[in-house]
Amino acid sequence: DAGVTQSPTHLIKTRGQHVTLRCSPISGHKSVSWYQQVLGQGPQFIFQYYEKEERGRGNFPDRFSARQFPNYSSELNVNALLLGDSALYLCASSLIYVQSSYEQYFGPGTRLTVT
Amino acid sequence: QKEVEQDPGPLSVPEGAIVSLNCTYSNSAFQYFMWYRQYSRKGPELLMYTYSSGNKEDGRFTAQVDKSSKYISLFIRDSQPSDSATYLCAMRVTGNQFYFGTGTSLTVIP
Numbered sequence: 001d002a003g004v005t006q007s008p009t010h011l012i013k014t015r016g017q018h019v020t021l022r023c024s025p026i027s028g029h030k031s032v033s034w035y036q037q038v039l040g041q042g043p044q045f046i047f048q049y050y051e052k053e054e055r056g057r058g059n060f061p062d063r064f065s066a067r068q069f070p071n072y073s074s075e076l077n078v079n080a081l082l083l084g085d086s087a088l089y090l091c092a093s094s095l096i097y098v099q100s101s102y103e104q105y106f107g108p109g110t111r112l113t114v115t
Numbered sequence: 116q117k118e119v120e121q122d123p124g125p126l127s128v129p130e131g132a133i134v135s136l137n138c139t140y141s142n143s144a145f146q147y148f149m150w151y152r153q154y155s156r157k158g159p160e161l162l163m164y165t166y167s168s169g170n171k172e173d174g175r176f177t178a179q180v181d182k183s184s185k186y187i188s189l190f191i192r193d194s195q196p197s198d199s200a201t202y203l204c205a206m207r208v209t210g211n212q213f214y215f216g217t218g219t220s221l222t223v224i225p
Binding site for chain 1: 119121123147149151156157158159160161164166203205207212213214215216217218
């Protein structure tokens, strides 16, 4: 049974460019969350989507956007890349959107390097 | 002040030792407390969770939550080289986002 998958695995971009990261949740899971993990830090929450609607947003600039598709896969878009956007971007899926929940399953991440 | 504070280590112990990992937090509204293990170049995997206060045991792992002190711990008994990883604590208020610590890097030496 496939877990959370993310693509691409690695990505190198130049400052000012745009990037799109993709995530496929575990089969049957309807909620996807995105996190940014800078080297040596814990993951920081960016977005959560459930049933194609944004259900939560962390403290990130408007350059970050996301969407969820009818098949529950998701894209994270980052515009006008900065050097500080270099990080591991993690996607996590949950079965449902439950306010009182602890379970989320992470993918392997996409390592983004901005030069 | 950060929501969650965690000593980054690194922590190095001999095989078979008892390991103690800790986090402190500032938001008294946190209700869900989780511990994740993250191997190099992998995503975090959920190890244990606790709701509100108390202890929880799972094999060699014990999680403790002391809400009065805003302090949580993860104990690993009979540590193994395969336990070498970064351990992240995470917390959540009902209906709100997850907040993670910075992670503690653990190496268990054979």
